[in-house]
Amino acid sequence: MTSPSDSAVGAQTTADEPLRVALLGCGVVGSAVARLLTDHADDLAARVGRRLEVAGIAVRRTGVERAGLDPALFTTDAEGLVARPDVDLVVEVIGGIEPARSLILTAIEHGASVVTANKALLAEDGPRLFEAAEQAGVDLYYEAAVAGAIPIIRPLRESLVGDDVTTVMGIVNGTTNFILDKMHTEGSGFDEVLAEAQALGYAEADPTADVEGFDAAAKAAILAGLAFHSRVTADDVHREGITEISSSDIAAAKSMDCTVKALAICRSEIVQGERFISVRTHPAMIPNSHPLASVGGAYNAVVVESTNAGRLMFYGPGAGGDPTASAVMGDLVTVARNRVRGTSGPGESAYANRRVMSMDDVVTRYFISLEVVDQPGVLATVAACFADHHVSVQTMRQEASLRSDEAGARLVLVTHAAPEAALSATVRALGDLPQVHEVLSVMRVEGE
The missing domain is CATH 3.30.70.260 (ACT domain)
Known part of the structure; x- marks a missing residue:
């Protein structure tokens, strides 16, 4: 395994060489990242201090034409790609638990810093990945794992680290927000709007992860862990989907001057003098005066409340190739800069070790x-x-x-x-x- 000092020395002694980037996955997000690396190479070099060069792109099948990308870069040997000694940075956008977990661990073991958009993996096995990165002296960044282009991870991880965050509440799944917004504004039924969302590409052919809340639960776990400096997994999150929401529910909300939103809610709770975390994701009625009530379409928004900063709101596109690629590229530039300087950014902060309270007590x-x-x-x-x-x-x-x-x-x-x-x-x-x-x-x- 590469030690922290080895990584630093390597960065210092190869100042004129490009930083080599391995890309795992070339779907909607991966292809956008690859093109940005190519199209903006000069600007990125100026921002980082070294050029970023694509070393290879791991895909399931080669021989598929991908416009604007050199066919010679593609390989089906993802394990071999991340283990290459000339790879400095790895971007993982394949999703899922395996082989993503093994590939990230292999990359870290061989001294590469990692940028990932993998919310499911982070929510299930984040501590293992963070520990490996810390031991190797490399970075693990994941802004794109939650809320697409919205910068929410870094504010919690860095900007608000000196404050006491009390609540993180938001709309973190664009599919469910699109469906509920259409039901509210047009009076349509759930099945009808889901079919429309699928036709527009907002929902997968199998929409279970979105409409049953699994996607939002993974994101809620990540947000709660960051906000409250504790380890939280997706299994800790109380989860409910939106499939039972009816037109009459929407009408009832309107009659109360409310709207129905699928929310991820993370709160710091004090029970008998002990601090707990409550983490849940479910549909709820919120008053139309609340800032989240006006978030329409497939957009995401997160409201953070803290002792000193007060209420902050982050809003923007929560999915899609270009928005998510923007978040990936932001992380990539940061870890590249760290590499050039021979340092690494903040790792996991779980010192508080708060327990997640039972939903019954919420x-x-x-x-x-x-x-x-x-x-x-x-x-x-x-x-x-x-x-x-x-x-x-x-x-x-x-x-x-x-x-x-x-x-x-x-x-x-x-x-x-x-x-x-x-x-x-x-x-x-x-x-x-x-x-x-x-x-x-x-x-x-x-x-x-």
Whole structure:
């Protein structure tokens, strides 16, 4: 393994030689990175202090024409590419856990600094990668792993490192935001908008990672770990998707002057004197006055709140080849500069070692919609159910039934903040009441 001193000496003794970059993957993002390295070679050299030269590009298949890129650069031997002694920097944009993890570890072992966009890998096995990079004295940068072109990793990792971050909340998946925004503005159903998102390229043929919240959970884990200086994995994140969101939910939000957004929410919590982390991703109603409510289309936005800086908002395109490539290139220039200077940037900061609290203990507000029997005493019975579970009701109103088969009424309630466990128990108890035909909708209310 290359030692830190070896890396520094190598950077100092080859000042006139270009820095050699190995690229893993040549899809939408990878091809954009390769072209930027070629098209802006002179500018990049001026910014870094050395030229950046593509040493090779690992792909699944060679012989495929890729406009503007030299066919001689392509190889199917990714392992051999990252192990080459002349490779200084490795960019990983293939995604997934394996072989990305093994390739990154091999690159680090051979003394290369790494730039990755791999949120899933970082959320699953980030500590192992950071430890390897620290031992080798090289960089591991990952701005493109969260929110595309939006610079959110570096502000948390560097700009706000002297502050006390209390909350990170945002829209970190463009697919779900596009779907919910269309449902809100056009009144369309979920399936209809999902098909449109797929046709436009915003959603994959298999949209599970997006619509079921897996993508957002990985990003939430990364953001929480950075913000609160603790190790957080995707398994620590409470995750819910948007597939159950209906047009009636959207209409109910509108009636409350709210909008429905799929949010990643990371908070610093103090329970009995001990600091915890709460990390969750799920759809929620937020008031239209909240800055995240106006984020439309496939855009992302993250709001960070800290003790001294107050509330900061980061907004921009959260996906796509060029925006993501921009974030990759920013990291690449930084690690290249570090290489030229014979140093490395900040590594993992997990000194706080805070525990992730159970979702049952998280305090939230709920919106609940019920189909009930339309007869005297029902309101009192429902209210008593909430009281029995120590959940206070903020507002309650009765509306016309959505059912056409029998007489009934629809109750819409919003609770005060209460522990998740108490709210969940209340919802289960409501479903068991003979006066309740159906619990139509349950959604958290955030942002107030």
